[in-house]
Amino acid sequence: MSVTTTQTMTEAPTFVEATLDGRVPSGPVQTMWERTKFEMKLINPSNRRKFKIIIVGSGLAGGAAAATLGEQGYNVECYAYQDSPRRAHSVAAQGGINAAKNYRNDGDSVYRLFYDTVKGGDFRAREANVYRLAEVSNAIIDQCVAQGVPFAREYGGMLDNRSFGGAQVARTFYARGQTGQQLLLGAYQALARQIAAGTVKMFTRTEMLDLIVINGRARGIVVRDMRTGEITPRLADVVVLGTGGYSNVFYLSTNAKGCNGTAIWRAHKRGAYFANPCFTQIHPTCIPPVGEHQSKLTLMSESLRNDGRIWVPKQPGDTRPADQIPENERYYYLEEMYPSYGNLAPRDISSRAAKRQVDSGRGVGPLRNGVYLDFADSIKRLGEKVIRDRYGNLFDMYENITGENAYKTPMRIYPAPHYTMGGLWVDYY
Numbered sequence: 001m002s003v004t005t006t007q008t009m010t011e012a013p014t015f016v017e018a019t020l021d022g023r024v025p026s027g028p029v030q031t032m033w034e035r036t037k038f039e040m041k042l043i044n045p046s047n048r049r050k051f052k053i054i055i056v057g058s059g060l061a062g063g064a065a066a067a068t069l070g071e072q073g074y075n076v077e078c079y080a081y082q083d084s085p086r087r088a089h090s091v092a093a094q095g096g097i098n099a100a101k102n103y104r105n106d107g108d109s110v111y112r113l114f115y116d117t118v119k120g121g122d123f124r125a126r127e128a129n130v131y132r133l134a135e136v137s138n139a140i141i142d143q144c145v146a147q148g149v150p151f152a153r154e155y156g157g158m159l160d161n162r163s164f165g166g167a168q169v170a171r172t173f174y175a176r177g178q179t180g181q182q183l184l185l186g187a188y189q190a191l192a193r194q195i196a197a198g199t200v201k202m203f204t205r206t207e208m209l210d211l212i213v214i215n216g217r218a219r220g221i222v223v224r225d226m227r228t229g230e231i232t233p234r235l236a237d238v239v240v241l242g243t244g245g246y247s248n249v250f251y252l253s254t255n256a257k258g259c260n261g262t263a264i265w266r267a268h269k270r271g272a273y274f275a276n277p278c279f280t281q282i283h284p285t286c287i288p289p290v291g292e293h294q295s296k297l298t299l300m301s302e303s304l305r306n307d308g309r310i311w312v313p314k315q316p317g318d319t320r321p322a323d324q325i326p327e328n329e330r331y332y333y334l335e336e337m338y339p340s341y342g343n344l345a346p347r348d349i350s351s352r353a354a355k356r357q358v359d360s361g362r363g364v365g366p367l368r369n370g371v372y373l374d375f376a377d378s379i380k381r382l383g384e385k386v387i388r389d390r391y392g393n394l395f396d397m398y399e400n401i402t403g404e405n406a407y408k409t410p411m412r413i414y415p416a417p418h419y420t421m422g423g424l425w426v427d428y429y
């Protein structure tokens with residue numbers, strides 16, 4: 001972690017002009033990571049327990065890091081403010097996780113996942129890191145399966161795939177509409193194993209209040225025990241922050257109120273660089289707001305766009321219920337505007353398109369602030385049971401919130417702040 005200033009928590013942050021060095025290795029992107037790993041110094045197994053690592057966060061990032069480093073033999077302390085690692089917000093993830101296994105033999109490859117991700121990110125991501133993500137994606141699926149994550153399988157037993165937006169292949173591994181919950185249970189099991197083995201000490205209901213910086217390096221944290229209020233310093237050789245995103249800088253987002261971004265803000269106040277805060281994803285398929293009393297919005301997983309068709313009435317101001325609007329008076333705007341991706345156009349493109357339709361007076365629902373996501377064609381083609389098997393929990397969630405049965409009438413959806421790609425600046429290694 002790069003540090004440029006030292007200050008107390010009450011001071012306003014100091015902004016320092018600096019040239020950032022991402023330390024991206026030279027040479028072809030395909031071999032960078034293998035070469036970098038080989039060139040790194042190793043720490044032999046009997047020396048690892050001499051190093052203490054503090055990990056803040058027990059979600060998919062922090063929890064998996066703690067379990068892995070604990071298994072390697074490091075002396076790990078893991079901190080989270082929830083009462084159990086299983087309550088990290090990762091539990092809310094729905095639709096699935098991408099990997100370039102090419103099980104469908106539909107032309108996928110590590111390079112294509114890399115390409116789609118760079119393109120889907122509006123060419124703003126650091127390509128070297130995106131390639132590395134694509135490269136390790138297959139190993140992540142293997143690790144999750146080894147941890148017991150019950151991904152959906154086809155009849156013959158192979159792992160099933162569906163598509164996410166911005167892709168023309170099926171590479172999303174999923175567990176119904178509750179993939180995050182299942183992934184987190186897998187990571188938690190691996191973490192619990194290390195806690196039992198004594199390599200990880202877990203501190204729940206413990207909030208990181210500040211970062212301790214010694215000689216320009218993060219060497220500890222100040223924590224508050226949320227039960228007793230006691231404040232203590234904790235020192236280590238290395239501090240890892242896996243503390244989630246900052247979508248809640250928006251008034252309403254798909255994140256629970258607990259996702260408050262405090263840890264990264266506190267690290268930033270101690271001098272860690274904060275980059276690209278505007279790199280924020282507005283997800284196209286959330287339940288539209290219903291009034292002023294809400295504290296958050298609810299995501300309807302992107303995977304629904306595999307089988308749902310998005311449309312609005314062609315005529316602005318049309319207030320007829322969906323089933324009274326004939327086919328030739330419906331505007332399937334994504335299918336018309338982006339025929340090669342159709343309803344699976346990338347998230348930013350789909351979100352902007354939905355906003356344009358609502359702004360033009362074609363919005364649907366009581367507040368005219370949504371667009372339809374319609375499953376009628378898929379139900380006719382595949383039968384209701386198939387749709388229920390794929391997305392049953394999402395349809396139930398939708399009905400609990402809106403009182404509408406999406407097997408009978410189209411869902412109403414609208415974009416909402418969801419995921420943040422900016423945050424604490426990191427270099428390649």
Ligand SMILES: Cc1cc2nc3c(=O)[nH]c(=O)nc-3n(C[C@H](O)[C@H](O)[C@H](O)COP(=O)(O)OP(=O)(O)OC[C@H]3O[C@@H](n4cnc5c(N)ncnc54)[C@H](O)[C@@H]3O)c2cc1C
Binds near residue numbers: 098179243
């Ligand atoms: C509704 C929803 C659906 C999603 N669906 C998908 C999907 O289908 N596929 C996909 O790839 N991604 C999806 N995402 C995104 C994905 O869930 C997140 O990017 C990912 O789970 C974040 O994991 P994390 O470990 O970084 O953070 P989190 O799971 O949020 O964990 C943060 C951890 O940090 C701790 N923490 C934070 N601040 C402090 C502090 N000050 N002191 C102590 N501890 C602290 C918390 O206690 C927690 O343990 C979805 C997100 C949402 C909201």
